[in-house]
Amino acid sequence: LTVLGLESSCDDTAAAVVRLVDGSTPQILSSVVFGQSELHSAFGGVVPEIAARAHAEKLDVSVRQALDQACVGLDELDAVAVTAGPGLIGGVMSGVMCAKGIASATGLPLIGVNHLAGHALTPRLTDRVGYPYLMLLVSGGHCQYLIVHGPQAFTRLGGTIDDAPGEAFDKTARLLGLPQPGGPSVEVEGRLGDPKRFRFPRPLLDRPDCNLSFSGLKTALMRLRDQLVAEQGGLTRQDRADLCAGFQAAIVDTLAEKTRRAMKIYLEETPDTPVLAVAGGVAANASIRSALEEVCGEMGIGFVAPPLRLCTDNAAMIAYAGIELFLAGAHDSMTLSARPRWPLDQNSPALLGSGK
Numbered sequence: 001l002t003v004l005g006l007e008s009s010c011d012d013t014a015a016a017v018v019r020l021v022d023g024s025t026p027q028i029l030s031s032v033v034f035g036q037s038e039l040h041s042a043f044g045g046v047v048p049e050i051a052a053r054a055h056a057e058k059l060d061v062s063v064r065q066a067l068d069q070a071c072v073g074l075d076e077l078d079a080v081a082v083t084a085g086p087g088l089i090g091g092v093m094s095g096v097m098c099a100k101g102i103a104s105a106t107g108l109p110l111i112g113v114n115h116l117a118g119h120a121l122t123p124r125l126t127d128r129v130g131y132p133y134l135m136l137l138v139s140g141g142h143c144q145y146l147i148v149h150g151p152q153a154f155t156r157l158g159g160t161i162d163d164a165p166g167e168a169f170d171k172t173a174r175l176l177g178l179p180q181p182g183g184p185s186v187e188v189e190g191r192l193g194d195p196k197r198f199r200f201p202r203p204l205l206d207r208p209d210c211n212l213s214f215s216g217l218k219t220a221l222m223r224l225r226d227q228l229v230a231e232q233g234g235l236t237r238q239d240r241a242d243l244c245a246g247f248q249a250a251i252v253d254t255l256a257e258k259t260r261r262a263m264k265i266y267l268e269e270t271p272d273t274p275v276l277a278v279a280g281g282v283a284a285n286a287s288i289r290s291a292l293e294e295v296c297g298e299m300g301i302g303f304v305a306p307p308l309r310l311c312t313d314n315a316a317m318i319a320y321a322g323i324e325l326f327l328a329g330a331h332d333s334m335t336l337s338a339r340p341r342w343p344l345d346q347n348s349p350a351l352l353g354s355g356k
């Protein structure tokens, strides 16, 4: 079973070919990603119109390269899978139209994939992880806990009610004059800092649920920075390092504690081999990773962190999700539409209407 996947929901144009070997082992035959960060860097964020145009220009090149690198012809494919949401609508539409074009020209089945399902199923692409497993998705745009029961069955236990952690790292870097993306710069700067010098809040830890909030950290950081500037006329290297260390420690503590709570709910399902898997760019953070590993050790749960290139946006995860959906008998018709919002679990009481 060989599936072509397309991804264009944010600022990466990607195509990949994934094959299921012997009916059970997924193999990534190619994974092409064209990033757009240099197109958006002057604007301080992704500009939807620029992103959509860049996707439209790059999709056919990505598909050609993905097929060439995989040494697979269109006639050897079994299906075309495409991110159909959630995301920036212009980009998602470009991908869906491209996939429809390929499907109608070849007669291949078309499979619309939820971008978040792509991230959530990645641990099964890279490791032998059985259902149900617990997933923490932490990226620039998302932060949520999911119990993954199957390719179309997710229970959302909770998530951020405002910013995603990656967003908070990026804003912090901006406030301190550090380069983007903020996550790696704040992490490196914070290594030299004292996490206890400044007090940062630990939001929502007084609530028993799995929801998180990160926007207060940014406000706290802004206040501390302005106070230092008023007192001493500017920030020293040490001030910056201490602010980064304190900010990161607050994120680490909050994620560790909420993960413990999510695990308790997950363990009530008595999984045979309990696993916590992570996805999203923020999972690259060494302190966050080791805190999560420690919580897993404490609770007797396995820890799976796919390689970073598969944790951030890519099309191999979309092709793989397409394989699982195909095997489950799901496919779409030419009326497949692009969805700006598409929560994984429509019925979850924890859903806060963010669409994230």
Ligand code: ATP
Pocket: 010, 011, 138, 139, 140, 141, 142, 165, 166, 167, 169, 170, 181, 182, 183, 184, 187, 280, 281, 282, 283, 284, 285, 286, 311, 312, 313
């Ligand atoms: P999404 O995939 O949710 O649409 P995105 O494409 O912005 O959002 P990713 O590509 O998964 O997200 O991850 C990028 C984010 O990860 C950025 O916000 C970046 O600052 C953050 N990040 C990357 N490395 C680190 C790190 N070492 N520590 C903390 N954050 C990090």
Ligand code: FE
Pocket: 115, 119, 139, 312, 313
């Ligand atoms: Fe993503």
